Amino acid sequence: MAEGQEGTGPLAPARPLDAIDQDILRMLQADGRASIRSVAERVHVSRANAYARINRLVEDGVIRGFGARVNHERAGHGTSAYITLKIVQNTWRTVREQLRQLPGASHIALVGGDFDVLLLVHTPDNRALRELVLTRLQAIPEVLSTRTLLVFEEEDLEPQG
Numbered sequence: 001m002a003e004g005q006e007g008t009g010p011l012a013p014a015r016p017l018d019a020i021d022q023d024i025l026r027m028l029q030a031d032g033r034a035s036i037r038s039v040a041e042r043v044h045v046s047r048a049n050a051y052a053r054i055n056r057l058v059e060d061g062v063i064r065g066f067g068a069r070v071n072h073e074r075a076g077h078g079t080s081a082y083i084t085l086k087i088v089q090n091t092w093r094t095v096r097e098q099l100r101q102l103p104g105a106s107h108i109a110l111v112g113g114d115f116d117v118l119l120l121v122h123t124p125d126n127r128a129l130r131e132l133v134l135t136r137l138q139a140i141p142e143v144l145s146t147r148t149l150l151v152f153e154e155e156d157l158e159p160q161g
Contacts, residue, residue, distance in 0.1 A: 014060050020045060024053055025062070030158065032066040069156055077104060077122035079129050080151035083137065084115035091142035092116070098140050102132065115147070 017025070023043045027034055040050035057063045072080060087095050092110050099108050099119055107120035119137075123129045129148070137146055 012060075014062060015056070017062070021053060021057065021062075024050070025057070028054070028063065028066070032068075072122040077124055079123045079125050080154060081121055081123075081129055082149040082151065083119045083121060083133065084147045084149070085117040085119060085137070086144040086146075087116045088142045088144060095140060095142050098142075102136055104128075104132065 020043050024039055027039055027042055036047050036051050036054070039054070040047045043050065045053070054063070072078070085095070095117065096108055096110075099105055099117070102119075102121065104121045104123045105119060106122055107118075109118045110116065111118050121129070121132060123132060129150075133146060133148055137143060
């Protein structure tokens with residue numbers, strides 16, 4: 001069972017999504033600022049129904065939040081890297097909490113394979129990246145090793161719809 005976003009415990013099983021819910025999700029992924037009215041018109045339901053559906057999607061944890069898609073380079077974080085970590089067995093929760101505190105960390109995943117954790121970071125430059133890896137990451141006692149993969153170019157994929 002999946003854990004709650006803030007580690008608040010297990011989430012209840014999600015209710016099945018119908019075609020209207022799927023359309024609403026696609027619409028909000030493309031434009032998180034879409035009005036209830038425009039959502040309702042596009043999926044052919046009343047505003048009250050659209051509002052209730054969006055609230056249910058939020059309450060069920062299907063929608064985790066609404067935010068802006070940032071161009072990190074234009075926002076002053078021109079260096080991005082994926083960092084793989086090998087960690088001490090059974091320390092994922094401890095490591096995850098420490099990684100959440102890192103400046104520029106934008107995605108953390110526990111994975112299977114040759115390493116245990118995949119971390120995406122955005123920093124102002126290579127010097128800041130080096131500092132993050134050598135003084136912050138490698139200082140975490142549960143981190144056994146790291147490997148840094150510098151991103152040369154990246155693109156966020158737009159939702160299919």
